[in-house]
Structure formats: C-alpha cells, structure tokens
Amino acid sequence: MPLSVGPSSAGGVHSPAGAITAPRNFRRLLIGGLVCSNILVFVLSGYSLLQSREQYEARAEMLTQNIAGALEQSVAGSIEKLDLAMLTVADELERQLADQGIDEAGMSAFLARQLSRLPEVEAIRVADASGLVILGKGVVKAERTSWADREYFVYLRDHPEGGLQISKPRVGRVARQFIIGFARRYNYPDGSFAGVVSAPIAVEHFSRLLSRFELGPQGAINLRDTDLGLIARFPAIADRPVGQIGNNTVSPDLRRLFDSGVVSATYRTAVSADGYQRTATFRRLASAPMMVLVGLATDSYLANWWSQVYETLAMAGAFLFISVGLGWFLLRLQARAEQAGQSLSDSEAFVVSVVDSLQEQLVVIDGDGTIVAVNAAWRRFAAENGGPEAAPVALGENYFAACADARQVPVGPDTAGMLTGIRAVLAGQLPEFTLEYPCHAAPEPVGSSCVSCRSRGVAGGGADSPECHRAAPGSGRTGAVPPASGKNGRPANGRPLHRQGSRRNCQPGQGRLPCQHEP
Structure with missing residues (x-):
C-alpha cells in the first residue's frame, strides 16, 4: 500500500477527506472569478464611455456657445459701423438743408465715399419727405421709386426720436435682391421730417x-x-x-x-x-x-466617441473571449486532475482494503518514530491485548517512546535491540532488521513473535524510514515484506513500515507494546 499518505480519522491509511471537496471549491472560485472579472471589465468600460460621452457633449455645448457669442460680436460690429456712417450722412444732409439745399452731385460723391468704407453695405440711398428715392447707388429718378409704404419709413416719419430702424428681409425695390434694411431719419432745420437715409445689407453678406x-x-x-x-x-x-x-x-x-x-x-x-x-x-x-x-x-460631434465605443467593446470582448477560453482550459485541466485524483483515490482505497485484509499487524513510522499509519490487524490486536493501555501505539503516538516504556516492564522483547535495529534501518546502516521473540497473549497458545523492519526510502529530511511488521499467528512467516525496488535495493515510497506477528498467544495487559515477549 502507498504508506506515504497520512492516516484517516478512523485510523486507517487513505487520502485526506479535504481532497474531495478541493476541486469543487476551485471550480466555484474559478467560475466566480471569471464572472466577476468580466462584469467588472464591462462595468468599468461602460462607466468610462459614459464619462467620455459627457465630455464630448460638454465640448459641443461650449463650441455652440462660443460661436453664438462670436457671431453676435461680428453682427454688432457691422451694425455699429453702418449706423455711424448713416449718422454721418444724416448730419451732412441736415447741414446742406440748413444752407442752400441738397447738392445732389456733391451728396452723391459723399455717399460713394461712405459706401467704399463699408464693403458689407449694398448701397446708401436717400428718400425725401414724400418717400421718393432721390439719391444713391442705382437710383433712376425717372422710375420714381417710393418707400412711402415701407413700415420703417412710416415709423420714422411719425416718430422724431425713432433712432435706427432695422427691417425684416425683403426684396429691395432698387437693389432687387433680398436685403435687411437699416434706416435713419433726417430733419429740416426746424426739426420737421425731411426724409430717410437707408443703408441695406444684402442677405448674402x-x-x-x-x-x-x-x-x-x-x-x-x-x-x-x-x-x-x-x-x-x-x-x-x-x-x-x-x-x-x-x-x-x-x-x-x-x-x-x-x-x-x-x-x-x-x-x-x-x-x-x-x-x-x-x-x-x-x-x-x-x-x-x-x-x-x-x-x-x-452624429457629427459623437463620431469619435462612437469609434471609442467600438474600440472599448472590442477590447472588452477580447478580454471576455480570452478569459472564457482560459477558464475553459483550466476547467479541462481541473477535470483531468479530478479524474486522476479519483483514480488515485480508488487505487488507495483498494490498497487500504488489501492491507487491512492482511493478518499481519502493520505499522508505519516516520524518522522520529511517530506512528503515521496502522492496518486493521494492528488496531484489532492492540484492542484485544492492550485496551486503554494501547494508546501509546495508536496513530500520532511515538513508537520509540512506547518501546522505551516497555523496557521498564519485567517481561517483554529485547526492546533495546529492537530500537537499535529500527534506528539502524533509519540511518541506512541496515537494509532490513528482523527480531523474533516469544510472546504470550490469551486466548492464543504461547508462541513466538517477530519484528521485521525494512527501509521504504528517504522520508522527510532524508533519513530512511523503516517498514515494520509482525507475523500473523500460525503463519509461519518471519515477516518479510517484499520492498518496492529503489536506490541501493531499498523501496522508494518514503515511509518506515513496522510489522509484528505472533506465533503464540500473548497474555493481555503485559505492557504498552501490542506484543511483548518473555525474557
């Protein structure tokens, strides 16, 4: 049997009970870790994309606000220059009216100079008090074009302090295109209405x-x-x-x-x-x-954001694919390991059942003499012959200490020689050690027992461990157990096995060892 494993809670030799549940716990942890990590990746990706979208939207809002502000300043600047030019023209008209009347040739030249300074203005024109257009670019007096019905003309005629009037888009009667009209009133020297100065700006501007x-x-x-x-x-x-x-x-x-x-x-x-x-x-x-x-x-300002979305989803998807693939691979490895572990467990269970079916009493001790495994025959013999006193030779107890205690009993085997032989096997000085001695234990007839120890390979820190056994009653065997081949003819599975057997009955309660011989 593979005696390098520890004993069970019942005192036998088999794999630890935790080895059965460990693969299941690993599987749960692996699946849970994969699920949690992927959820975390997608949550963080979603949060990052949400934050990024908010930034794109904030930039779009700021851009529209800045453009609106810039347009307001640009339009306001154009209107301010235009209004200043119209005030200059109105002042010149009022000056000429206060002198000898309007000099049409001189006033036309004056209007041309003002217009050259305002490229955005379509023309500067003048209408008299009746609304008839008399001066300006493109004016043909013979056509007798009139503004008398225009809202701005009527308003300025009726409101001396009307100020600058701006009309809605319309097709100019002289310009013959869509324009925005800008108009101001000019007066006679007595303050009465003399007419209107108009400076339309083409909608195209x-x-x-x-x-x-x-x-x-x-x-x-x-x-x-x-x-x-x-x-x-x-x-x-x-x-x-x-x-x-x-x-x-x-x-x-x-x-x-x-x-x-x-x-x-x-x-x-x-x-x-x-x-x-x-x-x-x-x-x-x-x-x-x-x-x-x-x-x-x-769609325009979020175009780059959507590219970021696709890239992020691709990376998250790649992480999902890789993690699932890795998880599947690890689960496959774990499944194979479980199968191998189950096969090993089944093999160990079979070996334990075989060892427990032996009539020889068998004990495994480590390099310090601690009992790490016993078979059913050992436990049965200890119970029949020692009762509570058999505890020193139970699992976890020190076999060397039990032998030392046995030396204080008047009857018993040559414990000193037995200890010396077992330690020689541990030290690698002997390949095996066998001791035969008389033993009395009721109800069996008086017979002899033997202790046989063989090295099972290097255990722990390098010291060999003996494999000891006791021959079963009436078996006629001296307790030789064929070792597995190993270095220097020793077995290589690492535990000392100590077997004891009796050829005659031993009297119960004769000491701490399962069997003690008479001197």
Whole structure:
C-alpha cells in the first residue's frame, strides 16, 4: 500500500477527506472569478464611455456657445459701423438743408465715399419727405421709386426720436435682391421730417458671415428675426421649405425657449426643423432685432466617441473571449486532475482494503518514530491485548517512546535491540532488521513473535524510514515484506513500515507494546 499518505480519522491509511471537496471549491472560485472579472471589465468600460460621452457633449455645448457669442460680436460690429456712417450722412444732409439745399452731385460723391468704407453695405440711398428715392447707388429718378409704404419709413416719419430702424428681409425695390434694411431719419432745420437715409445689407453678406464657422456634417447656423423668420442659414438649403428666407418653422424645443423670453439657452433637440438631432445654442442679439442659432449634429460631434465605443467593446470582448477560453482550459485541466485524483483515490482505497485484509499487524513510522499509519490487524490486536493501555501505539503516538516504556516492564522483547535495529534501518546502516521473540497473549497458545523492519526510502529530511511488521499467528512467516525496488535495493515510497506477528498467544495487559515477549 502507498504508506506515504497520512492516516484517516478512523485510523486507517487513505487520502485526506479535504481532497474531495478541493476541486469543487476551485471550480466555484474559478467560475466566480471569471464572472466577476468580466462584469467588472464591462462595468468599468461602460462607466468610462459614459464619462467620455459627457465630455464630448460638454465640448459641443461650449463650441455652440462660443460661436453664438462670436457671431453676435461680428453682427454688432457691422451694425455699429453702418449706423455711424448713416449718422454721418444724416448730419451732412441736415447741414446742406440748413444752407442752400441738397447738392445732389456733391451728396452723391459723399455717399460713394461712405459706401467704399463699408464693403458689407449694398448701397446708401436717400428718400425725401414724400418717400421718393432721390439719391444713391442705382437710383433712376425717372422710375420714381417710393418707400412711402415701407413700415420703417412710416415709423420714422411719425416718430422724431425713432433712432435706427432695422427691417425684416425683403426684396429691395432698387437693389432687387433680398436685403435687411437699416434706416435713419433726417430733419429740416426746424426739426420737421425731411426724409430717410437707408443703408441695406444684402442677405448674402450674412450668409458669408455664417460660413466662416466650421460645424462639421449636418451642423447649421441660423440668423433669424424677432418672429423666428429665417434671415440666413449656413449651409443653405434653398431647395427645401425650411431653408427659404422668412420661414419660421423651428423645433418645439426652440419655440418653447424663445417664447419663454430668455436671452440665451443651450439645449438638445431630438429632431430639428431639418430633421437632425442636434445640440444647439440660441442667443438674442442686443444690437439688432435678431437671434443667432448654432447647432451641432449629434452624429457629427459623437463620431469619435462612437469609434471609442467600438474600440472599448472590442477590447472588452477580447478580454471576455480570452478569459472564457482560459477558464475553459483550466476547467479541462481541473477535470483531468479530478479524474486522476479519483483514480488515485480508488487505487488507495483498494490498497487500504488489501492491507487491512492482511493478518499481519502493520505499522508505519516516520524518522522520529511517530506512528503515521496502522492496518486493521494492528488496531484489532492492540484492542484485544492492550485496551486503554494501547494508546501509546495508536496513530500520532511515538513508537520509540512506547518501546522505551516497555523496557521498564519485567517481561517483554529485547526492546533495546529492537530500537537499535529500527534506528539502524533509519540511518541506512541496515537494509532490513528482523527480531523474533516469544510472546504470550490469551486466548492464543504461547508462541513466538517477530519484528521485521525494512527501509521504504528517504522520508522527510532524508533519513530512511523503516517498514515494520509482525507475523500473523500460525503463519509461519518471519515477516518479510517484499520492498518496492529503489536506490541501493531499498523501496522508494518514503515511509518506515513496522510489522509484528505472533506465533503464540500473548497474555493481555503485559505492557504498552501490542506484543511483548518473555525474557
């Protein structure tokens, strides 16, 4: 039997009970570890992607706010320069009216000089008190073009302190294209209404102004009036109704915010007027009755984020695939190890049953003399002959100490010689040791016993361990157990085996050893 294993709780020799449950615990830990690690990887990946998306969205919001602010400053700058030029023209008209009347040739040259300084302005024109256009680029007096019905003309005529008036987009009667009208009143020396100075800006100029900003695919910038009517849009979509000048179709989100009266706001809309999902900022202009709307398409500013999503999912999937593959491989190895362990356990159980079926009493001791295994015959003989006094030769006890105690008993084997022989086997000085002695133990007839020890190989720190046995009653054997082949003719499985056998009965209670001989 493979006696290098420890004894069972029942006193036999077999594998530890924990070896059965260890593979199951390993399997549970492995599967649990794989599941937890993959959950952790996917949770961390999801959290990282969520944080990344929030950063992309925050950058998009900031970009739309910055562009809206820049557009407001640009439009306000253009209007400020234009208004200053119109005030200069009005002052010159009032000066000439206070002198000898308007000098049309001189005033036309003056208007041309002012216009050259304002490239964004389509023209500077002048109408008299009746609304008839009398001066400016492209004016043909014979056509008698009139502004008398224009809202800004009527308002400035009726309001002396009307200030700068800005009209909604319209097709100019002289310019013959879409323009935004800017107009100021000029007066006679007595303060009465003398007419209007107009400096329209072509809508195309605002379109060019919007085109300076890059918003990516599906991004859009709108300039709208106070009724949300479209003034200019980039990119233009003139072939669609929502891209027509004056169209006031907007998303419900923008309509709600605009009607609330807020000056500016940043929002996300699921579907804008042209059908795209966007993050947008709108801002009312302080210098004009207009508003700027800047929108970034969600698909555009999240394009890099989606690439990051695919990369992260690919890495997480690769981790899942590798971990599952590694787990499967380890489980396969564990299953094979379990099969091998079960085969070993079955073999050990078979060997234990064979050893326990022997009539010879067999004990295994280590290099220090500690009893590490016994067979059934040993336990039975100890119980029949020693009772409670047999404890010193039970598992875990020291066999050398038991022999030493036996030397104090008047009757017994030559324990000194037996100890010397066993230790010689342990030291490698003898390949084997056999001692035969008379023994008396009822109810068997008086006979003889023998102790036979053989080395089972190197145990522990290198000392050989003896294999000792006692011959069974009436067996006629001297207790020789064929050792497994090993170095120097010794067995190589590492434990000393001590067998004792009797050829005659021994009297019970004769000492601490299972059998003690008479001198």
